[in-house]
Amino acid sequence: MNSKPLYGGAITAPVPDNYLDASDIRPIPDTQEVFISPDSPASIIFDLLEPVPEEDALLSHIDDITNLHDSPFKIIERNDNMAIVEQVVPYQGSVRMAIGLIRLEKGNADAVITWNHGSLDELANIINNFKVLDWNLFS
Template structure:
């Protein structure tokens, strides 16, 4: 898949994402603390959030808390954390090492009776000295009533995109978090 480097938040952060994604701010208003991208051929979304640091000092617990908050915001019937790992940043820059969480949420959209199965891929970058949690989230519907689901094969492709994004996200200007 063809990818390109995207500048986020006015160039303060760079990341490699699929070239074909759509910047949601071209379609609707997006909060200043978020960057949102959409896959043109599915309901997959990518959200980069600058959030106030959550309380748990333990990074795995902080990732779980962000996942639980997302499940609450999505009105998920059910949510399961499958895996949490830390990927060391060995590039030599000051970008924090990401805590990567993979999970699943059952989400009923538009009052439907059967919930969609949405895989959540989340990377948490804790910028401790700025009291910030930078969150990269991929919402990947693998089973859905509408035509937006990607299925298992599509999930594998999106997971490759996510892995590339996690490895390439770089905080260029920590002044963003002032």
């Protein structure tokens, strides 16, 4: 994994070397950066969101993500800012996602990273090497 520029270079984070920038293929919302594997259905989504004021912000963001598919989910493994979530998604079957949260208090934002088919160790590497280079992104 090598660091890639996100959000016009305002942020950098590691992404697997063979993953493709989905914005080269389809429109992506301004708040997101999406990278897709050319060899599997795996993808990584970086999403800058309004901060969730609740103490358990990770669970709140997991609820938002899983509600998109309107099906139950279960948390397989969890620590303070990361979780492995399994959900049965219509027409896709069981999907396992590593979901991580970085609280960007200086930018008044939450960075949520969703990696389907990722592990907590791999996600921890992304979170630990996620760097904001230009806080003006949040102005």
